[in-house]
Amino acid sequence: MNVLVIMAHPRSPSLCSALADAYAEGARAAGMEVETLNLGELEFDPDVHPISPRQQTLEPDLERARRLIEWADHLSFVYPAWWGVGPARLKGFLDRIMLPGFAFREKADGSYEGLLPGKTAHLITTMDMPPWVYRFIFRAPGHNAMKRSTLGFCGIDTPRILALGPVKDSHLEQRQDWLEQARALGFSLQHGAESRGARARAKLVAWIKALRLQFYPMTWMAYTVGALGAQAVTGRWDLALYLLGYAYLFFGEAATVFTNEWFDYESDRRNTRYGPFNGGSRVLVSGELSFSEIKAGIVVSLAAAAACAGVILDRLTGNDTAVALALLAILILGLGYTAPPLKLAWRGLGELNVGFTHSLGVILIGYLLQGGSWHDPFPWLVSLPLFLAVLPAIILSGVPDLEADRAAGKRTLVVRLGHGRAVLLALGLALAVPLLVMLIKDLPALHCALQGLLPWILPHAMLIAYLLSREWRHQTQGRKDGLMLATLSYIIWFGLIPLLQLS
Incomplete structure (x- = not known):
């Protein structure tokens, strides 16, 4: 499996960059081919200026990112859930890279079709609230936006999400445990992107x-x-x-x-x-x-x-x-x-x-x-x-x-x-x-x-x-x-x- 790990925290080093490195280590240990993208190091304009994003020339870093997304069988996004969603850098990257004709197309009847089917994704997000509060009280807006409105719309299935927090009150042992969870999630790719329970449910x-x-x-x-x-x-x-x-x-x-x-x-x-x-x-x-x-x-x-x-x-x-x-x-x-x-x-x-x-x-x-x-x-x-x-x-x-x-x-x-x-x-x-x-x-x-x-x-x-x-x-x-x-x-x-x- 070709795996692309996208570190979407604008700052490095950070907890997110450590989690991305741990995930990549686990995936390599499982025998995967792994490439990484650090969005904070890419040079690109995050804003779409013309009417259609297709009319805006992709910068060299975005051209490379597009080739890596095409190459990848599996994507992993690692980012903080700022304001419940994520960094502006991640949003700008998605605005520029998930283009019509590449990630999706409009059919003759007016409906849309994702052009990246068969690919899977994992999300690893950090937050300053308990994950259960984010999920059940705030209804996980960032997870839903990524899983359904963005990746799902383009045909990418997101079977597993690892939410970690609250970060601001965490201690060293807890952060070490989170790194182990990220490493284990990467290593689990040897059995596929889904958990065994999820695979069994999907098969049923x-x-x-x-x-x-x-x-x-x-x-x-x-x-x-x-x-x-x-x-x-x-x-x-x-x-x-x-x-x-x-x-x-x-x-x-x-x-x-x-x-x-x-x-x-x-x-x-x-x-x-x-x-x-x-x-x-x-x-x-x-x-x-x-x-x-x-x-x-x-x-x-x-x-x-x-x-x-x-x-x-x-x-x-x-x-x-x-x-x-x-x-x-x-x-x-x-x-x-x-x-x-x-x-x-x-x-x-x-x-x-x-x-x-x-x-x-x-x-x-x-x-x-x-x-x-x-x-x-x-x-x-x-x-x-x-x-x-x-x-x-x-x-x-x-x-x-x-x-x-x-x-x-x-x-x-x-x-x-x-x-x-x-x-x-x-x-x-x-x-x-x-x-x-x-x-x-x-x-x-x-x-x-x-x-x-x-x-x-x-x-x-x-x-x-x-x-x-x-x-x-x-x-x-x-x-x-x-x-x-x-x-x-x-x-x-x-x-x-x-x-x-x-x-």
Whole structure:
């Protein structure tokens, strides 16, 4: 790792210069390549005189500083938190060196992108107040400014901050201890810029992001509707099988989303319009997880799903062939969404696949595990409106991804139909659902599962129709978070109301 230590106290020698030297010693002892910058010794004008700082020629010392920042994998800033922030010398240095085109750029949509990603930073600050006062009472203004507004804005991650104080009341032994802390922080770079705890937390957050848990509640509701529907017929409720069945679906869905990350990487990498409901979790694109880690996640999830299936089939005394086929079919279809040889999402069949697996697929498994038969009408009838309700959301999730999918060779339904016709198809499907519910809600085979659904879905369908008609007229580029939220929340009624009715 290339490490640049920036001593930002204008005076040397000082406690800050000693801390910078100690940090550099620790980093060298850890095997790092270390360079230092003493801002107090640099010759440069700290003020920006023209309208844009790019119009002001960099002095030779700043040219060297810029080359060192480009060279460095890791930066360490050591400075006193004067007036809660830091020395004017540090502010002037940042004003002059963190230039547009070097540290950040403005994108076509008006947002900004940091141009120094992959770099990390440590802050070592001294102060004349207890660090806890600075953090909890004054809300750490200097730390926030450096970590978020400056370094974070430019793409540099600041995982660790060492705040030391109060200096004015410190004694020699305390200052020696601070020097040892700075040396230890530099030496810790042998394990990376983050602490072990921070690395573990970051990895946990990355796995949670990769799981995309926002999509799991609907699976649980549909599965439970199937189980309760079977109970209404058989009068049976096996809690252990119910829990094992959902565990199987959970691990199967986890394997599916991990597989999607792997095989959709090329499309996700090109996608600049990703959001919480489209474009994947981004953990591979951002480097939060590696391909080998995602592969391990797929293997572990499939192994857990297989273990659950084995226990389920071992506990069953009948109906085991139908259950085994249903469990196998939903897993193959889930993985086949993006994985070869099926690659259904790449062939324009992914939308139908998601609609089927997240309606009849999970409902039928819940129904079979509680003793129902696959040829009973309940699971087929109750899943029909849910199937149609899922399709608009999954179709529209491809609208922001259109250009990236097309460039990657992914032939989704939106790529095949185009933006306008895909929106019209979603509109027609959303409006068809209430009509279907009116036709089938009173059938005895449904056990009143769809009773009381229309008062909730009719106004929601009207809202979706308004939003989709506006989208069809304008066909604007960019993310569709509001539209996605409207269509995804529409799906919930088709699980929640039957769930309450059957309960």
